[in-house]
Amino acid sequence: MRTRYLPQPILTLVIAGVWMALANDISLGNAVLGLILGVLIPLVTQAYWPDRPRFKNPWRIVDFTLVVLWDIVLSNIQVAQLILFRRGDSLRSQFVRVPLALTNAEAITILAGTITMTPGTISADLSADGTSILVHCLETDDPEGTVNAIKERYERRLMEIFA
Amino acid sequence: MMAWIAELLIAGLLIVGAFFLLVGSFGLAKLPDMMRRLHAPTKATTLGIGALLIASMLYFLIVLGLPSFHELLITLFLFITAPVTAHLVSKAHLLRHPELRKDLPDVQASGGWATLGTSPQDTQRHEA
Numbered sequence: 001m002r003t004r005y006l007p008q009p010i011l012t013l014v015i016a017g018v019w020m021a022l023a024n025d026i027s028l029g030n031a032v033l034g035l036i037l038g039v040l041i042p043l044v045t046q047a048y049w050p051d052r053p054r055f056k057n058p059w060r061i062v063d064f065t066l067v068v069l070w071d072i073v074l075s076n077i078q079v080a081q082l083i084l085f086r087r088g089d090s091l092r093s094q095f096v097r098v099p100l101a102l103t104n105a106e107a108i109t110i111l112a113g114t115i116t117m118t119p120g121t122i123s124a125d126l127s128a129d130g131t132s133i134l135v136h137c138l139e140t141d142d143p144e145g146t147v148n149a150i151k152e153r154y155e156r157r158l159m160e161i162f163a
Numbered sequence: 164m165m166a167w168i169a170e171l172l173i174a175g176l177l178i179v180g181a182f183f184l185l186v187g188s189f190g191l192a193k194l195p196d197m198m199r200r201l202h203a204p205t206k207a208t209t210l211g212i213g214a215l216l217i218a219s220m221l222y223f224l225i226v227l228g229l230p231s232f233h234e235l236l237i238t239l240f241l242f243i244t245a246p247v248t249a250h251l252v253s254k255a256h257l258l259r260h261p262e263l264r265k266d267l268p269d270v271q272a273s274g275g276w277a278t279l280g281t282s283p284q285d286t287q288r289h290e291a
Binding site: 126 | 183186189190193194195198199201202203205206209210211213231232233235236239242243245246247249250253254257266267268269270271272273274275276277278279
């Protein structure tokens with residue numbers, strides 16, 4: 001019953017919230033309209049995502065978001081310094097491989113996005129079997145350390161969030 | 164007095180935002196190769212846009228007294244689209260430039276890197 005009419009309950013709430021933010025108006029009418037859309041859209045698109053993301057400890061998302069936002073600020077300053085004060089070809093850039101312990105597709109997507117948004121790294125590709133990410137570092141002497149930092153700081157937290 | 168502090172804060176955020184956007188665009192022009200160039204617009208602009216959007220929210224909230232949520236949505240959409248765009252650009256770059264393949268670390272998995280594949284037809288097609 002619940003899964004039949006509300007296949008993606010979290011998506012329903014997100015759509016309703018985004019709808020109210022788009023309308024820039026928090027009122028009962030908009031909430032009802034948003035909820036109607038939030039029920040209809042998952043029903044119509046259900047065929048494209050048969051699974052629901054499975055969470056272990058969703059409240060750790062708050063912790064993860066704060067860590068990532070802080071790192072984004074730091075990474076912006078670092079990259080700005082590198083751009084302004086270093087000759088482009090003196091940057092020691094290289095590709096590194098980050099082996100993944102995560103298996104959840106949503107978690108890997110979030111990790112890849114996080115890597116791109118944070119200090120001096122861009123996720124460039126995935127391995128075909130989804131067991132490692134190819135990461136490009138703008139400036140690094142210590143590829144091992146970069147890989148460990150990514151695993152310790154982001155992957156460990158994502159493993160606590162997703163089942 | 165209150166309005167003066169608010170205006171000072173908003174002006175400061177606008178300047179910080181504009182600075183980081185400028186650095187991002189400058190990096191795009193300055194850095195020597197495609198993969199390094201990709202770092203400038205994905206990072207330096209995030210904080211730039213973020214500061215401009217916070218300035219906009221504060222302006223509407225404090226000066227005009229209208230709470231505004233559009234900025235939060237712009238941030239959300241930016242955080243979703245920027246990494247995906249960068250990922251696709253770098254995948255396309257890896258596919259078009261076979262000379263980069265010797266720089267890639269060993270994948271240590273069957274099937275190779277998803278963009279490249281390991282079958283002979285795959286590599287021949289792009290090296291031809």
